[in-house]
Amino acid sequence: xDEKVPKSNIIETEIPMGxxxxxxxxxxxxxxxxxxxxxxxxxxxxxxxHRGIERIMExxxxxxxxxxxxKICGICSNSHIWNSCRTAEMGLNIEIPxxxxxxxxxxxxxxxxxxxxxYLAHGCEVLSHETFSMRVFYMREIVMExxxxxxxxxxxxxxxxxxxxxxxxxLDEAKLLRLKNDMDAxxxxxxxxxxxxxxxxxxxxxxxxxxxxxxxxxxxxAVTGPTLRATGVARDLRTTMFEYDNFDFNVITQxxxxxxxxxxxxxxxxxxxxxxxxxxxxNIPEGKVVNRDWEMFDTDIVQSYIEVPRxxxxxxxxxxxxxxxxxxxxTPSMANIGAMQYACIGDQITDAQLCIVQCDPCFTCTDRAIxxxxx
Amino acid sequence: MFENILTNxxxxxxxTVLVCFIISTLLPGIERKYIHARIQQRIGPPVTSPGIMxxxxxxxxxxxxxxSPVPGLYKALPVICFIVVLCVMIALTPQAYxxxxxxxxxxxxxFLKVEEICYVLMGALSKSVMSVNMPFPDQIxxxxxxxxxxxxxxxxxxxxxxxxxxxxxxxxYLALFAPVTAAGSIFLQDIVSFxxxxxxxxxxxxxxxxxxxxxIGYMIILNEYPFSIIKAKSDVIEGPYMEYAAKYRAVxxxxxxxxxxxxxxxxxxxxxxxxxxxxxxxxxxxxAVALIFVFMMGIFSAFSPVFTNRxxxxxxxxxxxxxxxxxxxxxx
Numbered sequence: 165x166d167e168k169v170p171k172s173n174i175i176e177t178e179i180p181m182g183x184x185x186x187x188x189x190x191x192x193x194x195x196x197x198x199x200x201x202x203x204x205x206x207x208x209x210x211x212x213x214h215r216g217i218e219r220i221m222e223x224x225x226x227x228x229x230x231x232x233x234x235k236i237c238g239i240c241s242n243s244h245i246w247n248s249c250r251t252a253e254m255g256l257n258i259e260i261p262x263x264x265x266x267x268x269x270x271x272x273x274x275x276x277x278x279x280x281x282x283y284l285a286h287g288c289e290v291l292s293h294e295t296f297s298m299r300v301f302y303m304r305e306i307v308m309e310x311x312x313x314x315x316x317x318x319x320x321x322x323x324x325x326x327x328x329x330x331x332x333x334x335l336d337e338a339k340l341l342r343l344k345n346d347m348d349a350x351x352x353x354x355x356x357x358x359x360x361x362x363x364x365x366x367x368x369x370x371x372x373x374x375x376x377x378x379x380x381x382x383x384x385x386a387v388t389g390p391t392l393r394a395t396g397v398a399r400d401l402r403t404t405m406f407e408y409d410n411f412d413f414n415v416i417t418q419x420x421x422x423x424x425x426x427x428x429x430x431x432x433x434x435x436x437x438x439x440x441x442x443x444x445x446x447n448i449p450e451g452k453v454v455n456r457d458w459e460m461f462d463t464d465i466v467q468s469y470i471e472v473p474r475x476x477x478x479x480x481x482x483x484x485x486x487x488x489x490x491x492x493x494x495t496p497s498m499a500n501i502g503a504m505q506y507a508c509i510g511d512q513i514t515d516a517q518l519c520i521v522q523c524d525p526c527f528t529c530t531d532r533a534i535x536x537x538x539x
Numbered sequence: 540m541f542e543n544i545l546t547n548x549x550x551x552x553x554x555t556v557l558v559c560f561i562i563s564t565l566l567p568g569i570e571r572k573y574i575h576a577r578i579q580q581r582i583g584p585p586v587t588s589p590g591i592m593x594x595x596x597x598x599x600x601x602x603x604x605x606x607s608p609v610p611g612l613y614k615a616l617p618v619i620c621f622i623v624v625l626c627v628m629i630a631l632t633p634q635a636y637x638x639x640x641x642x643x644x645x646x647x648x649x650f651l652k653v654e655e656i657c658y659v660l661m662g663a664l665s666k667s668v669m670s671v672n673m674p675f676p677d678q679i680x681x682x683x684x685x686x687x688x689x690x691x692x693x694x695x696x697x698x699x700x701x702x703x704x705x706x707x708x709x710x711x712y713l714a715l716f717a718p719v720t721a722a723g724s725i726f727l728q729d730i731v732s733f734x735x736x737x738x739x740x741x742x743x744x745x746x747x748x749x750x751x752x753x754x755i756g757y758m759i760i761l762n763e764y765p766f767s768i769i770k771a772k773s774d775v776i777e778g779p780y781m782e783y784a785a786k787y788r789a790v791x792x793x794x795x796x797x798x799x800x801x802x803x804x805x806x807x808x809x810x811x812x813x814x815x816x817x818x819x820x821x822x823x824x825x826x827a828v829a830l831i832f833v834f835m836m837g838i839f840s841a842f843s844p845v846f847t848n849r850x851x852x853x854x855x856x857x858x859x860x861x862x863x864x865x866x867x868x869x870x871x
Contacts, residue, residue, distance in 0.1 A: 178690065181669070293843070
């Protein structure tokens with residue numbers, strides 16, 4: 165598809181939305197510049213949820229700082245604490261028990277299911293299809309209960325610690341059996357939902373060709389994760405992460421970069437997550453879940469990238485006397501904001517929120533970054 | 540004396556309207572509790588909540604200052620809408636047939652148009668906090684377009700309502716005039732008499748097609764999914780109703796329920812030939828039709844996303860062509 169060119173001269177009307185709007189999961193401000201209900205340019209401003217977590221992390225003991233990273237996002241909380249622990253583990257050369265790695269993968273994939281289901285449900289809600297939205301939320305409930313079973317909470321599980329996972333997150337036979345049964349139920353429900361969705365011509369007419377993000381533009385905007393894969397780029401950091409070495413899964417891509425591609429991407433990727441969890445259940449090794457045998461020392465800046473539900477997550481800091489220094493966290497939503505602004509162009513105002521949530525429905529995780537505009 | 544009161548036409552109209560109004564307050568609850576909630580496998584609100592308890596609650600709430608350039612007119616519009624719907628209901632009762640100017644299709648179409656125009660005015664006069672602007676040029680991100688006209692999202696509703704008046708409600712009005720082709724008169728009395736002699740218009744080919752078109756028009760004029768672009772949750776949310784609170788909100792809620800019933804009664808009169816009156820068991824047919832329409836609308840809306848202009852235009856065009864077909868068949 166040709167690159168969409170925003171209009172820079174004649175803009176008829178500005179439609180501001182937010183910072184509080186019922187169609188938005190979180191507070192942000194959108195300015196839509198429209199002509200005859202067609203969006204010519206969009207501008208998204210965040211900053212309402214700024215909490216300064218990186219600043220608070222400065223000088224904290226690494227264990228406390230790791231726990232704090234979980235508060236960055238309510239949906240990807242496990243991903244943050246996992247990557248934060250991973251950063252320290254890489255710096256301190258801590259060896260992780262294999263069983264702990266498996267449990268981390270299970271938690272990571274459950275969180276991916278939780279995130280993708282929330283995405284699908286919210287997408288249906290913005291389409292004003294409440295019935296489908298409810299149906300996906302019911303499926304998500306299975307995942308939430310599993311996360312609560314392992315982590316003790318529906319969000320903020322506190323699973324990863326330096327050297328492995330918390331002992332309370334260990335999986336006994338009963339928990340593994342429940343995981344296995346629930347994966348079967350989930351697969352059945354998800355298959356039914358996808359079949360029904362793909363057979364609904366009215367719904368497809370609402371999502372096909374809407375909010376198109378061409379591949380070239382996605383790469384230019386440094387978009388990562390499912391939003392990038394929905395444009396046809398087979399790039400998934402899990403293929404390079406050592407934690408996933410023992411797992412067989414496919415990197416799902418879709419060709420068009422529109423809302424339909426994004427929705428299908430998430431649904432198909434959920435099947436891959438179920439596949440990974442099943443492999444983890446079948447092959448989880450015996451042994452301890454945390455390695456306490458490590459020493460603290462000062463490190464250089466350590467960087468860690470992992471694939472989280474929304475894309476590539478970056479954590480970096482250095483350790484000085486067991487305390488965190490120069491912490492930087494970059495979440496995939498940062499790049500996704502540019503994609504959202506671009507995706508809105510050329511579509512109806514009614515589709516604008518859909519174009520926004522197709523890239524990423526929440527922003528709070530990235531509400532720490534500061535963009536410096538040099539004039 | 541008691542017999543005199545019962546046969547008094549004014550008394551009969553008042554009681555009929557009152558009974559219909561009481562039943563209409565249950566319709567929004569039935570739609571939400573027994574259709575939407577059942578389809579979505581949730582409990583849903585109590586059946587009396589959306590149509591009875593909510594307006595009662597709103598009635599006793601403290602009002603807030605409405606943000607509107609013409610607050611007086613803006614606040615009067617829900618009441619005007621209610622009066623218009625009431626007038627349609629009165630026009631449908633057989634006692635009103637003695638006033639031909641009122642009990643004619645032209646009058647009903649006129650009343651419905653007033654109801655639609657009220658919606659445009661509400662949108663144009665509403666300015667909610669949802670899209671409030673900064674009191675200075677917004678340069679947070681070095682904005683490129685500081686000189687663009689700034690519009691409230693309710694304004695979009697007004698523009699959309701205007702479009703819907705132009706072409707959106709076309710199917711409904713075509714369906715209303717389809718029975719006229721069979722009866723050869725625009726007066727309700729003649730249309731009812733024709734059907735009492737020849738059977739309901741609904742059971743003719745022309746009537747069947749017109750009934751489908753009427754149903755589509757029914758959903759459009761009630762702004763129900765998938766035709767709810769005037770108050771789509773993804774952008775304009777509640778549209779022009781956004782600022783109404785307290786007793787004004789109560790009137791809005793009551794009017795919607797009553798309008799659902801009245802549209803069902805219009806169908807009963809024009810397509811079945813049974814006018815609503817407390818003096819006849821035929822009122823049960825009116826109630827049944829109102830319920831059937833609510834059930835059908837609930838099912839359709841539960842399984843549809845909101846249509847944007849891209850889907851709306853072809854749908855309305857298709858429904859309009861069907862309406863024309865029904866009229867042509869009626870004339871043949």
